[in-house]
Amino acid sequence: MVSPLSNSGFSDTLVILGAAGLVIPAFARAKISPVIGFILVGLLVGPFGLGALVGDYPWLYHITISDPHAIEPFAEFGIVLLLFSIGLELSFKRLWSMRRLVFGVGAAELIGAGAVIGFGLHLLTGLDWAGAMALGIALALSSTALVLPIAGTTGPVGQTAFAMLLFEDLALVPIIFILGAVGPMAAAGGMMGFARVGGAAVLTLAILFIGGRFLLPKLFAQAARTKSPELFLAASLLVVIAASLATSAVGLSPIVGALIAGLLIAETDYHSEVEVITAPFKGLALGVFLITVGMSVDLRAILADWGAYFVGIATVVAVKAAVTFVLLRLAGIRGGVAVETGVLMGSPSETTLIVLGAAAQAQLIAPGPASFWQTVTAIGLTITPLLSMLGKRAARGFERRGELPDAEISPEGPGTVIIGFGRVGRMVCDMLAVHGQPYVAVEANIDAVTAARAEGYPVIFGDVVRPELVDRLNLGRARALILTMDDPVLSVALTRRVRGWVPDLTIVARARDTAHAAELYKAGASDAVPETLESSLQLAEAVLTDLGVAVGPVIASIHEKRDALRQEIKAAAEMVALPRLKRVRRAAAAAAGDAAEV
The missing domain is CATH 3.40.50.720 (NAD(P)-binding Rossmann-like Domain)
Incomplete structure (x- = not known):
């Protein structure tokens, strides 16, 4: 008879695949990043969740992960593929077009927030300067996987956040390089060891860049001629693994090699095909990594010391939000956009966990503090959608205080009032203007209001849910009311109220x-x-x-x-x-x- 432990790998694989099959569609339907779902699954099925009850209820063995360490190699491979995909998305042309925000505000935000957090950790916890600054930089990173799906990349908030996140993705290379260079291999030999590792790393990176520029186009050209997706995928994974092994061999983190492999392939004509064909593997492997993060979260420890965790996450969010807001305002970004972007970028990132691991491996951070801040990061990732909602509310409050004056409504009446200035509302306004009909539009999205004002549209910022705003519209003297917002319940309620x-x-x-x-x-x-x-x-x-x-x-x-x-x-x-x-x-x-x- 086969014991349960002999097929534990199959059981764990079933749990992981089942989680991916349930989490990704469910959270996509709710328009929430699956990152949060995977962390919650890890918390549920891990040793501090249902896994702790396997001794009393043996049937739980089949829906929990019995050996968290057994899936760690898959989690590491997920991070390797994540950094590879980040490298694929980088473009020198795109960097140059956004250079002021990327290398100006982005660099200042990461360094400034990292320095403030690191200085505070040194004073309050007694960490040495190297460990405190490494931890500060790690916590100053923000989540690309969560922020961009929430904010998008077309609006003012999304474009601003994207620029700063782009710099953070680029900064991972020197950050991981430095942490890897001061790791155990370098530390064992003092400055000579550091110099030896640094020299070997520079030589390895040079070989990767030079060899990649000449060899990768030929390799992928041969794979493309076969018209075999399997061969194309095999070539992509071969490049990633070879580059990761090369950087690991000289004492650097394997994710440095993965990021460089992505950068090199991004400069070829095959980067789009590689990005598409590796996306499913990246998502699944990243999900495994996030499940391991969730498994490391001990709810009982959090409840026993909830005050420390609350102070930790609140301090990180407050410092990052404040630093980001100040820097964006100094760069000339509008107040509402600066507030919303700062709050949204306040939580730590999934790459924070990577930097934390590298710092712990370099013996800059002890296992205890590393575990504490790993839990803080996991909590921060799960509250990112909440921070998005708080940022929107804060931005509206900021704008409502008078930075953006409202369009004036004539005492004789506004003519036609349009509620909602989206795609439909804009078309209605254009047609009214063509026929010389006066109108005023009302919109609750401050970014849309600002853009419309810049184009000359008479648009008021406000939320028609508030009765006092509807009173201000002087509908008793209006000729018509047009409701274009895509909210069925609100449109019916507003129609009923105004008709009365x-x-x-x-x-x-x-x-x-x-x-x-x-x-x-x-x-x-x-x-x-x-x-x-x-x-x-x-x-x-x-x-x-x-x-x-x-x-x-x-x-x-x-x-x-x-x-x-x-x-x-x-x-x-x-x-x-x-x-x-x-x-x-x-x-x-x-x-x-x-x-x-x-």
Whole structure:
């Protein structure tokens, strides 16, 4: 009979693959980074979670990881592939276009926040200067894997964060190099050992760069000619592993070699194909690494000393947010963007764990403090979405205090009021301007407001959830209200509220579908325009025109069909609302009869 321990590797593999199959789709559906999910899975199935109960409940063995150390090699390979992918994404052209933010604000933020945190650790904990600064730099890093999916790369916050994260990714090379050079191999021989390791490292890096520039294009050209994805993948992994082994052999971290391999391949014509073909392996291997991070978190230890962990994460977030905000303001970045970016960049990074491991391996940080700050980092990663929400609120509060003055509303009335200045709202405003109709738009996204103001649009910053803002719009004198925001519940509630105040106002609302349009008609909308209906009519119009049917009859038939469908939606809404209206009338008649009797 085979003992359970003999197939522990299969059991652990099943848990990991099952976690990937459940975590990635579930968190993607919730628009949350899977990084958090993998950490939570590690916490749940690790030795401090359900794994601690295997002795009492043996069946838990099959859904927990029995030997955390057995999967550490896979976790290390995940970090190697993560650094390789970072190297693939770097581009000298992109760096040059963003050089002021990348090498100015990005460098100042990493060095400044690292120095402040390191100085505080030296004073408060007694760490020597080298260990304190290494720990400060590690904690000053921010999460590329979490921040960019949350902020994107197109808006002001996303572009600013991307520039600083890009510098941090570049800085990993010298950081890991320095920490590897002062590791045990160098420390054992003093300054001579340090110089020997440094010289060997420089020579190895030079060989990698020179050899890679000549050999990699030929290697991938041969792989491309075979048109075999398997061979292309094998060549990519061969380059990563060979570069990692080369840097490991001279005393550097293997992730230095992985990052250099990515940089070299990024300069070839095959970087896009390599990035696509290695992405699934990178995601899975990174997930294994994050599971090991979660397994190292002891909730009982956190609860027993929760004050220290709270102070640790709060201090790191506060210092990084403050340093980032000040530097961005000095660089001329708008206050709201600086506030939101600073708070979002406040938590540590998954690369913090890499630097912590390198510092611990170099014997700059003792195992105890390294474990404490590893737990702080894991907590910081999980609260990054919360920091994003806090940053948005803080930015709105900052802007609301008067940095961005509101557009003036005429006492005679605003003309047409458009709620929501997104893609649809902008198109409506353009058409009103073409026909000389006065209007004012209201938008809750401060970045959209600023961009619209710069283009000359009369846009007010505000959230229509607040009744006082709606009162300020002077809707009693407006000619029409147009609701374009993509929030079905809010649009229905706002329609109902405004209709109660201004019975004769024309209210035109954007609807997701016919059911939502019926709800808007019941709430009092003059017209509700379902997106699905309009896209279908436009498609029919394009087909008929392309088939050679005259434009005039096509437009007339489209108008007739639109009117017929709107009448059907209104009739359906009235059918639903009729019983309710009868109940209200009966209740009013009964109340009037009771009053007459009295």
